[in-house]
């Protein structure tokens with residue numbers, strides 16, 4: 001009897017396992033189909049600008065049906081004498097314009113040989129100044145902007161209004177437009193990118209080069225890397241990374257580094273960290289700004305000390321990447337993920353938990369306002385001081401204690417960050433949805449400040 005019972009039980013168990021396997025396989029196929037289907041969009045998409053350099057830019061748009069795309073461009077809107085044609089018919093168009101003049105406004109039209117889809121005096125872009133140019137340069141940083149609603153519209157308009165009130169002769173409202181990730185909630189679907197970005201921002205996307213950072217919500221579908229172009233081959237300066245997921249580029253006197261804290265290998269012997277070391281060693285520009293989604297210091301919606309929070313990615317970025325970034329002289333690190341605004345003192349060598357912060361790691365706790373700016377040695381001094389800002393509240397607000405000891409300023413309000421860089425001075429302004437400058441900090445570099453050799457441990 002017991003033997004027969006065991007046989008019956010084993011047969012039943014086999015059928016159960018088979019049933020579970022079939023269900024898992026069906027779920028997997030269904031999920032794959034859902035991801036593929038929701039990552040595609042076959043409607044029209046307005047032109048947008050990518051990968052700007054001092055001598056080139058990439059234009060992208062999508063047509064309602066497959067066709068050979070044509071871009072006409074020139075410095076006179078009445079005479080677009082240059083023409084670039086694609087070689088095959090397609091829906092999603094990507095055309096690189098090369099051999100352009102630096103710091104120059106070009107007008108353009110996109111379409112086919114037979115018709116112009118979009119063009120006219122409102123369709124223009126500016127090429128970057130030559131590498132090393134002293135500026136002034138203005139960056140606009142949106143943090144986790146993936147919902148379009150009244151608040152996001154107000155944040156956008158407040159940033160545009162501030163820029164209009166502080167114009168730079170002959171320059172657009174922003175030279176570059178970057179984000180800190182989570183660009184289309186809740187799942188980075190193609191339709192969500194249309195609703196959160198391409199449709200509401202169409203008038204800005206046609207003029208200002210746009211560079212989004214990859215966030216965890218973008219990673220839920222395949223849309224992100226299909227619709228955006230990135231300088232993986234050093235198209236705009238920097239050491240070529242060979243990856244669209246992490247890369248660098250130069251804009252005037254700013255070296256911009258973008259890292260993938262979401263899906264990248266964050267280990268100390270991984271390719272991203274090895275590339276970062278090479279890239280920072282080769283950098284000769286006076287300012288370095290790094291962006292990635294997961295903040296190394298946050299007590300907003302996320303806790304950067306927790307290994308359980310976001311799979312430990314905040315801990316990994318702090319312990320593994322911050323020592324390399326600081327050794328490479330990075331001035332400013334921008335992240336999102338926590339839907340708040342947090343901005344640090346001038347820091348060096350703090351790679352551990354919040355409770356391991358020691359007084360000597362805070363190089364300047366004066367707040368960094370224009371009356372008492374953070375002062376650093378000229379150039380790219382290793383561990384010469386870095387400011388960390390969590391810019392994650394362009395579209396959403398989180399609850400959180402906002403009590404991380406590295407931060408000088410904590411705000412729970414919608415807003416975005418504007419950064420002006422001119423010669424040896426960097427000014428940053430957090431503009432909230434009411435149009436107020438809710439935080440302001442300045443970093444000044446001076447040959448009068450002697451570099452200090454610091455031996456930093458690790459956070460592990």
Ligand SMILES: [Fe+2]
Pocket residue numbers: 181182215216217293336337338
């Ligand atoms: Fe996130």
